[in-house]
Amino acid sequence: MKRTPWLLIIGLTLMWLLLTGSASPGQLLLGVAVSTLMTLGFRAVRPLHPHLRRPLSALRLFFRVAVDILKSNVAVARIVLGLTGKREVHSGFVDIPLELRDPHALATLATIVTSTPGTVWADLSSDDHVLTLHVLDLRDPQVTRDIIKHRYEHLLREIFE
Amino acid sequence: MTDTVLPAWALLPASLLLILGGICTLLGSVGLLRMKRFYDRMHPPSMGNTLGAGCVLIASMLISSALAHRPVIHELLITVFIVTTSPITAMLVMRAALHRQIARRDPPGKTDSG
Numbered sequence: 453m454k455r456t457p458w459l460l461i462i463g464l465t466l467m468w469l470l471l472t473g474s475a476s477p478g479q480l481l482l483g484v485a486v487s488t489l490m491t492l493g494f495r496a497v498r499p500l501h502p503h504l505r506r507p508l509s510a511l512r513l514f515f516r517v518a519v520d521i522l523k524s525n526v527a528v529a530r531i532v533l534g535l536t537g538k539r540e541v542h543s544g545f546v547d548i549p550l551e552l553r554d555p556h557a558l559a560t561l562a563t564i565v566t567s568t569p570g571t572v573w574a575d576l577s578s579d580d581h582v583l584t585l586h587v588l589d590l591r592d593p594q595v596t597r598d599i600i601k602h603r604y605e606h607l608l609r610e611i612f613e
Numbered sequence: 614m615t616d617t618v619l620p621a622w623a624l625l626p627a628s629l630l631l632i633l634g635g636i637c638t639l640l641g642s643v644g645l646l647r648m649k650r651f652y653d654r655m656h657p658p659s660m661g662n663t664l665g666a667g668c669v670l671i672a673s674m675l676i677s678s679a680l681a682h683r684p685v686i687h688e689l690l691i692t693v694f695i696v697t698t699s700p701i702t703a704m705l706v707m708r709a710a711l712h713r714q715i716a717r718r719d720p721p722g723k724t725d726s727g
Contacts, residue, residue, distance in 0.1 A: 470690050471690065532657055533640070
């Protein structure tokens with residue numbers, strides 16, 4: 453059974469109002485009409501539908517990611533300026549086995565790790581879901597693995613699966 | 614327009630944010646120059662994409678709101694578009710590099726895949 457994606461319609465309508473810069477009844481009506489038509493149209497051609505389960509977890513994830521992006525900005529800035537003390541910085545690839553399967557959740561995770569300075573999504577094997585990540589400051593692969601699994605994967609599974 | 618005096622509550626934080634954002638973006642670019650290996654060079658420019666762009670956009674919101682005497686927040690949309698599009702480019706470049714290395718039978722230096 454297909455559920456009506458209310459969140460998407462509301463989100464797109466808000467976007468429309470922000471773009472037009474007015475909240476007049478005419479624009480509101482037009483915005484609702486365009487978002488509803490677009491959403492229903494894309495649903496018809498797209499076989500996969502995301503199920504957002506816990507909006508509160510999504511909010512928690514948002515703030516967690518914001519804090520992490522701030523922290524890693526500082527960390528990468530220190531590496532660029534050479535302010536790492538005597539420690540040499542080694543970069544490298546880490547393999548992380550994922551339990552996450554939902555494509556929308558995986559796309560969100562890819563966006564998060566790539567947006568964060570210091571980590572870039574490199575590969576996801578299609579058979580056993582092993583994520584390969586390139587990390588700029590690779591100290592302990594197990595630490596990176598734990599961060600991805602506990603800070604992000606857990607919450608993403610709560611939200612999407 | 615040029616005679617408009619902006620209130621201090623907008624000017625001070627906006628100036629600070631612009632300087633901070635500029636420094637972030639500059640450091641990202643310096644990092645791009647300083648790093649030796651391709652994969653390392655992927656990382657610093659995303660500073661400009663995240664904190665750099667974020668600071669400039671918040672500054673823009675403050676100044677626009679002060680000028681228009683009402684909250685102007687459509688910069689949030691720019692944030693949404695940057696967040697949804699820039700990682701795609703980064704991943705594309707990354708995967709292209711990996712693909713070329715594989716094509717040359719030169720495995721990417723997996724320092725620790727344990």
